Amino acid sequence: MINQLLEFSTIIGILTTAIRLATPFLLAALGEMFDQRAGVYNLGVEGVMMLGAFIGFWVSLRTGSSYIGILAAIFAGVLMGLLMGLVSITLQAEQGISGIGLFMFGVGLAGYLFRITIGYITNIEGFQPIKIPILGDIPILGTVFFNHNWMVYFAFLMVPISWFILFKTTWGLKIRTAGMTPEAADTLGLSVVAIRYTCLVIGSVAAAMAGAFLTLGHTNMYADNISAGRGFIAVALVYFGRWNPWGILGGALFFSFVDALQLWVQVLGLKIPYEFAVMAPYVLTILALVLAARRIWEPAALGKPFNREGD
Amino acid sequence: MKKVALSVVLIMVLAMLLSACGTQTASQKIKIALVLPSTVDDLSWSQGMTEGVKAVQKELGEDKVEVAISERLGNPTDAAAAVRQYASQGYDLIIAHGSQYQSILDEIAKEFPKTSFAYGTGYQAHDNIFAYDPQSQEGAYLQGIIAGKLTKSNIIGIVGPIEAGDAIKYNVGFQQGVKSVNPNADVRVAYTGSFGDIAKASELAKAQIDAGADILTGTAQQTVGAIKACAEKPGIYWLGNDMDQSSIAPDTVLTAQAYNWKDVVMQMVKFRQEGKIGGEHLVLSLGNGGIQIVVNQKLANVIPADVMALVEQTKKDIIAGKLTIELPK
Known part of the structure; x- marks a missing residue:
């Protein structure tokens, strides 16, 4: 049995599964990283994912085009980001509470809209895998990395792009300042409010795309509670990755790899109680979070509403 | 303090009045409540039972059977609140559709001895609890x-x-x-x-x-x-x-x-009409068409x-x- 696990075809299977599983985490967590770098944490990722998953699916089903579906999901993400901004930035509500509110709102709204617009389980074509020329023909690597649908490539490309934006552009510097010392940013004439709003919209769009990936690029269907807690894992991955895109990539891959491995271990019939297999990715992530609990990378003003009067 | 006491008494009276109304309508028609772990359109476990209850309602007549459904209550603690609410609203048969609801029903059923409760997959039936058991x-x-x-x-x-x-x-x-x-x-x-x-x-x-x-x-x-x-x-x-x-x-x-959930629900309705409000272990098998x-x-x-x-x-x-x-x- 152990030999089977080390066979090439099995290893390819595990890695390919891991890449697919990592995609929604990566998108949602990179988005959440922008929120937090600007000083706002959004616990509503799960709700935004659920709404993005539904809107993307519904529009794809009605129009017959998953590309129009993803645009609609992005639009829903913009609205959810603005809503979170209104509550947590403009009205300066406690961010944790407003995030939970956004989560419940998104989940409830998605479920309700599904009931009144579709109301039964159905499916769509979804995004088909695109084999990257040349790279896709490399043995092993080609199957594992270069034979997915465009959303997978997009999610992984967002890692270096996010890193570049955050650390190599002035705009990235502004974002980080808004999250570290908003007073200083304000003194320099930057609008902390505008920066935080923009980041919330970016984060929310990314979460909506992560949700839409589940319906348009993974299961090709919508059912109640499709996100199943992935939004919260994504928030944990931001801490795991220490607010750094590469760290988040590592965390998402680690979690997904363990998850893929445990699925395959079960399929191949290795004698491990399935309960241990199922909880392995969560337990290891918690362990890693505990071991990496030093918060020196945390944006200093995270969670603190910005107020010009400085109260 | 007097005012508070007075309003409490008033609310209690009002509640008794309402529950009295509730039982009156209940004698005319049977009220079935369904507590589901997922949704009525899940294309499996919950949808199957929902269609069964709807089929019973259709057969006995819309005016004879009233159906209420609560969804997404996979967590027994949340489900308990819904079950209790239905019971206090005078529902006659409350179906909590899942094996995970057994213990909450054991607890709640004692408080509402005239109400019938049902759950499954399970086999432990008591005084006013039915257990249904697909083989x-x-x-x-x-x-x-x-x-x-x-x-x-x-x-x-x-x-x-x-x-x-x-x-x-x-x-x-x-x-x-x-x-x-x-x-x-x-x-x-x-x-x-x-x-x-x-x-x-x-x-x-x-x-x-x-x-x-x-x-x-x-x-x-x-x-x-x-x-x-x-x-x-x-x-x-x-x-x-x-x-x-x-x-x-x-x-x-x-x-x-x-x-075939319709037969199971129909069976429970019949038992109730015959004065048997629980205690039956209802099996769904190939033999009985379940x-x-x-x-x-x-x-x-x-x-x-x-x-x-x-x-x-x-x-x-x-x-x-x-x-x-x-x-x-």
Whole structure:
């Protein structure tokens, strides 16, 4: 049995599964990283994912085009980001509470809209895998990395792009300042409010795309509670990755790899109680979070509403 | 302080008045409440029961049966609040559709001795609690025969939810059915650890297929994700459970074990009319028509006639008691 696990075809299977599983985490967590770098944490990722998953699916089903579906999901993400901004930035509500509110709102709204617009389980074509020329023909690597649908490539490309934006552009510097010392940013004439709003919209769009990936690029269907807690894992991955895109990539891959491995271990019939297999990715992530609990990378003003009067 | 006391008394009186009204209407028609772990449109466990209750309502008349449904109460603590509320609103029969609700019903049923409660999969029935118990291993055994005969790779994959209740009975029956016709076949059981994570079920089905399985089966509402994953690979078949699921993948879903919930609900309504408000263990089996094997007509030619004949014969043997399926204790 152990030999089977080390066979090439099995290893390819595990890695390919891991890449697919990592995609929604990566998108949602990179988005959440922008929120937090600007000083706002959004616990509503799960709700935004659920709404993005539904809107993307519904529009794809009605129009017959998953590309129009993803645009609609992005639009829903913009609205959810603005809503979170209104509550947590403009009205300066406690961010944790407003995030939970956004989560419940998104989940409830998605479920309700599904009931009144579709109301039964159905499916769509979804995004088909695109084999990257040349790279896709490399043995092993080609199957594992270069034979997915465009959303997978997009999610992984967002890692270096996010890193570049955050650390190599002035705009990235502004974002980080808004999250570290908003007073200083304000003194320099930057609008902390505008920066935080923009980041919330970016984060929310990314979460909506992560949700839409589940319906348009993974299961090709919508059912109640499709996100199943992935939004919260994504928030944990931001801490795991220490607010750094590469760290988040590592965390998402680690979690997904363990998850893929445990699925395959079960399929191949290795004698491990399935309960241990199922909880392995969560337990290891918690362990890693505990071991990496030093918060020196945390944006200093995270969670603190910005107020010009400085109260 | 006086004012507070007065308002409490007033509210109590008002509440008594309302509950009195409630019982009056209840004597004219039967009020059924359904508490579901997932949604009425999950294409499996919850949808099957919902359709059963609706069918009873249709048969007895819309004016005779009132139905209320609460969804997404997979967590027993949340479900308890809904059950209690229905009970205090004067509902006659409250069905909490899942084995996980047994303990909350045990507790609540004592407070409402005139109300009937029901749950399942389970067998422990008390004074005013019905337990219904689909013998899912029976239909699973028949589907196992089909899988064992049809597999070309000799690998059959199960996409399981959580190792409990219905899933155990189904998986055990299915494995025995496969072994009875094809001892060399490898039945691989894997669980997602969830009932409703369709993305995980999809991924597990893909892993099973990549590892060589050509026939897959499984239980719980998440299986719709697995069915879709099977539909995307040619030559892979799915054997369904709970209800006919061929609508989402007409070229993939071969058969399904469908539960006839209508009969169970009707039975409970009749018991109540006869003055028996609980204490019955209601079995759904091949013998009493509580379980049926539904064949997807579009793919009927995929199953050879001799296999179908064997399935029919085995069904007769199970009904006659000549064949019993061993369940783990």
